[in-house]
Amino acid sequence: MADRAPTARELARESVHASILAAARARLTEEGPSQLSLRAVARDVGMVSSAVYRYFPSRDDLLTALLIADYDELGAAVEAADAAAGPGAGARWVAVCRAIRTWSLAHPGDFALLFGSPVPGYAAPRETVEPASRTTLTIVRVVADAQGASASAPAGRHGSPVPPTAAPGVVGTAVADGVASLHAFGLDLPEEVLLRALMAWTTVFGVISFELFGHYVGSVSDGAAYFDEVIARLADDLGFAADFG
Amino acid sequence: MADRAPTARELARESVHASILAAARARLTEEGPSQLSLRAVARDVGMVSSAVYRYFPSRDDLLTALLIADYDELGAAVEAADAAAGPGAGARWVAVCRAIRTWSLAHPGDFALLFGSPVPGYAAPRETVEPASRTTLTIVRVVADAQGASASAPAGRHGSPVPPTAAPGVVGTAVADGVASLHAFGLDLPEEVLLRALMAWTTVFGVISFELFGHYVGSVSDGAAYFDEVIARLADDLGFAADFG
């Protein structure tokens, strides 16, 4: 019941568990998640495949653990970038977006696991939803703060938060669920702003996906420069100016 | 040498070839491309697996044929939607975007093949590049036409094509390759416009991808309505008004 000193067995178990996860993550750097085999991971870690079952009841559980670890790592990186950035929303926006791209390029297999085509025969369980939302929430928070800040700023191109749309009035129920979820996090945003924030996040994802999977070949030569151009315009569309420091 | 009447053998060959492709496409509706096995396709078509080798030298060649067929089908659907839409760029924009979404939702496996995580161990050959560009080109063409039209339109929210960005002047080389490619198609666009068009296409893809792969669960309830909201704002950002008829 009380806190005992961990036994040698417990320490060893913890360490092997971590080694298996690490080996799986290392594999993901080179190959897609659907390729990821329990036997290969066991081989990498230097144990027999059946031994892995002492730590993960099945391959699906390994995938779930990976999914959570990845979402958390990405979320932590994004949150850290946000915290480390200057106080202005423009600087935070750039830091957050770049952090997402940097992590994704460094972990293409993990990116595919999180955001690519679903792994055949695997359905992500509930437990993955919360860590998954960390990144989205950080983005929404930056946008929300930018809105608050610019509400009391002088008028001009960036004076009015989120310009009105060409086909207004129908936002209606489209993101109602999203607004409701945000309340659970203590955020209260106009639907228009949430929709714009969601759009921006979607674009950031799309750009990274296209870059990573080779769909910009022939159109975009310098991925990093292009990405900066894109997030500058996204900030613009959100009613504030990106700040590249 | 000259045009002979096709022999029974030739007709049969043509027909079996088509059946195999059709069976493979049908499988894609239900399962991911990495799952797609030559043996399963052969089974569906009612022949022994080795017989497929009379038609496709390997599984990779089957995948390539599928890729081309899919890109062409999507491209044709998008071009048809463009042609069928009213003459205004706003109406064409809506028609084209909706066509992309409609096709994608109806063919999730094909969408994953075209735009999802790369199939492990398979690299798409050159022949797929041209059919792949049909969709992108249609979008760029609509945007280009909208620019031309609005250049002589009265000023206002949609009077000035593509508003200036918050961090201008650096577009520079980011999409230089794209501009060069466009010349081959007789299109000459300012870099800013091309960049905005590329961004919009990326967002459309991102929205469909998120919807299809379940990343909007909890945020977006009505995918179709949300999609329309998004493309209305994209048109807005491109300097014209979406026209939903």
Add this chain to the structure above:
DNA sequence: TGTACATCAGTGAACGCGCGTTCACTGATGTAC
């Protein structure tokens, strides 16, 4: 038009492979007296 030979689509068995998972085992670590 009729026959002899060549072409080629489809068959069925076989190959070697890697996979997820189960199971009885051995030997080291931990616990109770």
Add this chain to the structure above:
DNA sequence: TGTACATCAGTGAACGCGCGTTCACTGATGTAC
């Protein structure tokens, strides 16, 4: 502190599976005389 038993991590063999691909075959279709 020392011994007897329980726990449990890791082993190694085995299961059944589906895969891509090869190969010698048979029988129907096409071609040359």
